[in-house]
Amino acid sequence: MESTMSDLELKDIQGLVVRGYGSLEAACYIPLQIQDGEAARHWLVTLADQITNADTRPTHTALNVAFTHAGLVDLGLDAETLASFPNEFTEGMTSERSRRVLGDHGENAPEKWVWGGPNTPPVQILLICFAVDEPTLETFSGSLSRGFSGVAQIGETLTTILLRDPQTGYSKEHFGFRDAISEPLIEGLGKSGPPATTVKAGEFILGYPNEYDLLTERPTVRVERDSQGLLPDDPSESGVRDLGRNGSYLVFRQLHQDVGRFWQFLDDATKDAVGNSDPEAQVRLAAKMVGRWPSGAPLVRAADQDNPELGQENDFGYHDTDPLGRRCPLGAHIRRTNPRDSLDPNLGPQKTLAINKRHRILRRGRPYGDPVSASMQIEDIMSADKSGDRGLHFICFNANIGRQFEFVQQTWINNPKFAGLYEDTDPLIGDRDPRGIMHANVFTEQAMPARRRVTDLPQYVFVRGGAYFFMPGIRALRYLGSLKALP
Amino acid sequence: MTHQVALTIRAKVKPGETEDLKDLLSIVGADIERNEILPFARLSNVHFARFVILDGGEKDPNQSIQPSLVFASNVDAPLGDHLTEWVRDFGEGLDQVYSHCEGYPGPDQRTPSSRLDYLQAHMVPSQAFYVNTIGRTVEQIHQEAQLRDILEGFLDRQQAEYDWSGWDARRVHAAIQDFIRGQPDLRWAERPAEGLTFGWRLKERIRFFLILLVLLVLAPVSLLVLPIWLILLRYHEKRDAAQERHLRLSHQTRKTLALDEDRLVQNQFSAVGNVKPGWFRVLTVRALLWALNISFRHIFNRGILAGVDTIHFAQWIMIDGGQRILFLSNYDGSLESYMDDFINKVAWGLNAVFSNGVGYPKTNWLVLEGANDEQAFKAFLRKHQIPTQAWYTAYGWLTARNIDNNAKLRAGLYGEKEEQDAARWLQRL
Numbered sequence: 067m068e069s070t071m072s073d074l075e076l077k078d079i080q081g082l083v084v085r086g087y088g089s090l091e092a093a094c095y096i097p098l099q100i101q102d103g104e105a106a107r108h109w110l111v112t113l114a115d116q117i118t119n120a121d122t123r124p125t126h127t128a129l130n131v132a133f134t135h136a137g138l139v140d141l142g143l144d145a146e147t148l149a150s151f152p153n154e155f156t157e158g159m160t161s162e163r164s165r166r167v168l169g170d171h172g173e174n175a176p177e178k179w180v181w182g183g184p185n186t187p188p189v190q191i192l193l194i195c196f197a198v199d200e201p202t203l204e205t206f207s208g209s210l211s212r213g214f215s216g217v218a219q220i221g222e223t224l225t226t227i228l229l230r231d232p233q234t235g236y237s238k239e240h241f242g243f244r245d246a247i248s249e250p251l252i253e254g255l256g257k258s259g260p261p262a263t264t265v266k267a268g269e270f271i272l273g274y275p276n277e278y279d280l281l282t283e284r285p286t287v288r289v290e291r292d293s294q295g296l297l298p299d300d301p302s303e304s305g306v307r308d309l310g311r312n313g314s315y316l317v318f319r320q321l322h323q324d325v326g327r328f329w330q331f332l333d334d335a336t337k338d339a340v341g342n343s344d345p346e347a348q349v350r351l352a353a354k355m356v357g358r359w360p361s362g363a364p365l366v367r368a369a370d371q372d373n374p375e376l377g378q379e380n381d382f383g384y385h386d387t388d389p390l391g392r393r394c395p396l397g398a399h400i401r402r403t404n405p406r407d408s409l410d411p412n413l414g415p416q417k418t419l420a421i422n423k424r425h426r427i428l429r430r431g432r433p434y435g436d437p438v439s440a441s442m443q444i445e446d447i448m449s450a451d452k453s454g455d456r457g458l459h460f461i462c463f464n465a466n467i468g469r470q471f472e473f474v475q476q477t478w479i480n481n482p483k484f485a486g487l488y489e490d491t492d493p494l495i496g497d498r499d500p501r502g503i504m505h506a507n508v509f510t511e512q513a514m515p516a517r518r519r520v521t522d523l524p525q526y527v528f529v530r531g532g533a534y535f536f537m538p539g540i541r542a543l544r545y546l547g548s549l550k551a552l553p
Numbered sequence: 554m555t556h557q558v559a560l561t562i563r564a565k566v567k568p569g570e571t572e573d574l575k576d577l578l579s580i581v582g583a584d585i586e587r588n589e590i591l592p593f594a595r596l597s598n599v600h601f602a603r604f605v606i607l608d609g610g611e612k613d614p615n616q617s618i619q620p621s622l623v624f625a626s627n628v629d630a631p632l633g634d635h636l637t638e639w640v641r642d643f644g645e646g647l648d649q650v651y652s653h654c655e656g657y658p659g660p661d662q663r664t665p666s667s668r669l670d671y672l673q674a675h676m677v678p679s680q681a682f683y684v685n686t687i688g689r690t691v692e693q694i695h696q697e698a699q700l701r702d703i704l705e706g707f708l709d710r711q712q713a714e715y716d717w718s719g720w721d722a723r724r725v726h727a728a729i730q731d732f733i734r735g736q737p738d739l740r741w742a743e744r745p746a747e748g749l750t751f752g753w754r755l756k757e758r759i760r761f762f763l764i765l766l767v768l769l770v771l772a773p774v775s776l777l778v779l780p781i782w783l784i785l786l787r788y789h790e791k792r793d794a795a796q797e798r799h800l801r802l803s804h805q806t807r808k809t810l811a812l813d814e815d816r817l818v819q820n821q822f823s824a825v826g827n828v829k830p831g832w833f834r835v836l837t838v839r840a841l842l843w844a845l846n847i848s849f850r851h852i853f854n855r856g857i858l859a860g861v862d863t864i865h866f867a868q869w870i871m872i873d874g875g876q877r878i879l880f881l882s883n884y885d886g887s888l889e890s891y892m893d894d895f896i897n898k899v900a901w902g903l904n905a906v907f908s909n910g911v912g913y914p915k916t917n918w919l920v921l922e923g924a925n926d927e928q929a930f931k932a933f934l935r936k937h938q939i940p941t942q943a944w945y946t947a948y949g950w951l952t953a954r955n956i957d958n959n960a961k962l963r964a965g966l967y968g969e970k971e972e973q974d975a976a977r978w979l980q981r982l
Contacts, residue, residue: 150801153802278896278925410860421897424893482818488701512980519712
């Protein structure tokens with residue numbers, strides 16, 4: 067089954083799923099709780115008219131909305147329909163199982179989170195607002211808040227910032243590296259790209275064929291519970307309507323970045339024999355850990371020094387050019403989060419790429435907190451005062467949380483045995499003490515004649531909040547607004 | 554110098570005692586290595602072991618099979634030594650566990666030999682047994698893991714002192730050899746691993762040859778039977794497809810199972826399923842398991858099972874006169890990645906066996922489709938997965954890939970090497 071552009075029901079898909087609204091520089095996320103189901107449903111119906119769909123390219127403001135399982139419960143969705151949602155979503159991000167899978171223990175334990183954990187009120191609805199600039203965003207979110215009915219904000223609005231390299235205009239993250247380079251292209255969306263990075267729409271949007279050429283499981287509603295006929299029929303089961311179609315699962319993780327600790331560690335690890343700092347060696351080790359240089363240039367293409375001309379480069383693999391990791395280490399961040407064609411050398415690059423495509427996610431997050439240096443240049447970041455709270459509001463979309471986001475987190479990022487390694491986890495965001503049962507704080511750089519290892523990697527990225535959300539299609543949103551109170 | 558064997562003991566649980574037995578086994582499982590009842594770490598030649606209670610009634614309310622206790626272990630031969638160790642060192646622990654089972658000797662009749670008789674009388678065969686690498690003992694795995702740690706430590710110290718600049722791979726390799734030679738307790742590393750004896754390997758070759766010969770002789774008969782079998786197969790596949798309802802992952806309860814699985818490095822999987830009724834499926838699955846077992850024993854015996862290098866051991870056991878199949882495996886990584894590996898690499902093999910089980914996603918010509926229906930297949934595995942009451946692994950921090958790498962480190966440690974070979978060897982560190 068080939069899905070083409072016309073197959074995607076863009077008017078029913080919420081816009082954030084297909085685009086990151088790069089031209090809308092200001093964004094915030096407003097966590098809400100339902101106080102009165104009836105009033106909240108009415109409010110949702112009016113809200114549905116304001117939701118930005120995937121068919122438009124907003125230039126002024128954009129609005130999207132998503133729900134946690136607790137939100138769907140309080141909106142009055144019936145138990146049978148709720149049970150048709152996948153376990154991962156239903157159990158939520160803080161269940162015993164999810165904690166294990168995601169590595170959320172110790173400093174990352176949900177008990178320490180500023181939202182989404184057991185010690186803060188549950189987020190039920192997330193409003194995602196974008197605007198062309200901060201004043202416009204303030205006006206926009208202010209007018210939205212004034213319209214709240216049956217819902218109330220709980221906790222702080224999560225603010226964001228766009229970090230751009232003033233020289234190139236590329237977006238960066240707080241440690242000083244170019245970010246958001248490698249995104250899968252959704253097949254059928256119009257843009258064409260290399261087949262290796264073009265992924266079937268069903269991996270991200272429910273209701274379309276996925277990389278197995280199947281429809282991912284989706285929530286369904288009995289026909290008699292949709293008397294107004296708001297939802298489409300389910301394509302594979304008679305007597306039920308498809309509540310999932312054009313929806314997606316949104317994973318939110320607030321990741322605090324301790325920029326000071328990161329560069330301090332690099333300094334300590336690269337001091338020469340008499341204890342002098344070596345800034346060049348620091349950047350080099352950081353690049354080995356990331357798999358790209360600060361400009362974004364991939365180590366596979368630029369092994370020895372940064373080459374800003376390759377900052378956009380994303381059309382590369384590892385199988386032929388760097389099977390042993392001597393350029394880009396086997397455990398580098400970008401090689402773990404997207405192993406491309408190198409996952410299983412025995413299978414060959416083509417089959418491996420096909421398998422890799424079953425574990426992709428669409429990233430839509432933005433950084434938060436002021437940068438340590440407005441210039442975003444590595445030299446300035448290294449020398450700046452690094453106090454303050456900053457990090458990444460990580461957001462990603464996927465159709466199957468277990469096979470995509472959780473798999474990447476568990477089997478690639480936090481797996482000490484990834485790619486035949488022994489006690490390494492992701493050098494940027496990995497769990498240093500997986501499950502609290504094994505030290506895995508090593509970073510191995512494959513090299514000639516022998517490998518180099520850095521041991522005792524500290525943790526410098528901390529989970530501070532998070533939840534699994536369902537971002538419904540716009541018809542499904544109207545259906546949620548139309549629910550009747552349970553007798 | 555020994556191969557591995559699968560020991561499986563199945564005993565009926567006395568009526569009404571299942572819960573007590575589960576409680577007891579949860580104490581064993583909570584600290585499997587050092588608990589006071591059965592401290593597994595004291596056994597020297599056990600790779601993996603587990604206790605599983607087959608409820609019978611819980612998964613399928615129509616079933617009236619009495620609950621039973623299954624003990625399954627993967628051990629270095631000879632099996633006799635293992636059993637002797639059990640009854641000698643673990644006598645009282647065995648009494649505590651098996652006094653919940655029918656037919657166990659009474660308190661005043663318990664001796665090492667009566668216990669041994671009981672265990673032997675309750676042994677059941679595995680129809681198919683997969684071993685990652687035949688002949689690699691627990692001792693060898695432990696020794697080679699230790700060797701690798703020592704080598705890494707040496708490299709760490711050298712790296713801190715000088716950064717190998719100007720050294721070629723041969724020189725580094727030679728420096729490592731010198732260092733290891735200086736370690737008196739690593740003398741064993743100078744010899745290659747014992748592995749299997751020539752006699753044993755010869756016997757296995759002859760066995761495989763004879764099997765192939767018999768198959769060749771029977772080929773004319775097979776050619777006659779095959780079309781009939783295919784017609785029957787298609788008839789059954791069409792009929793079964795109509796009966797199978799749509800399985801959904803979200804409907805599979807997994808709370809208790811999920812907490813037992815996805816341990817960090819290795820995991821266990823236990824599942825039990827009903828064979829589809831009628832002689833056709835029972836015969837088919839028996840024949841397939843027989844063929845599978847031959848391929849495990851004679852072909853896939855060096856670390857990779859048709860592209861999958863994450864399975865340490867796996868067993869298929871037909872029980873209740875062929876009505877049910879018990880599947881037990883010890884593997885690396887998360888259950889999600891294990892299931893993905895199945896689908897991506899060995900779907901045909903799983904289809905061939907499991908499609909004879911009730912509720913399996915529809916297959917065509919035995920090996921097509923089936924597991925390719927990703928979520929239905931995962932739901933099928935989830936549905937039939939059962940809790941493992943206690944699980945032991947002798948090297949839980951090592952993946953099969955680690956173990957294989959360690960073995961190759963040891964094998965290549967000594968001897969003169971060309972620059973290229975030395976570089977390749979060093980890449981294992």
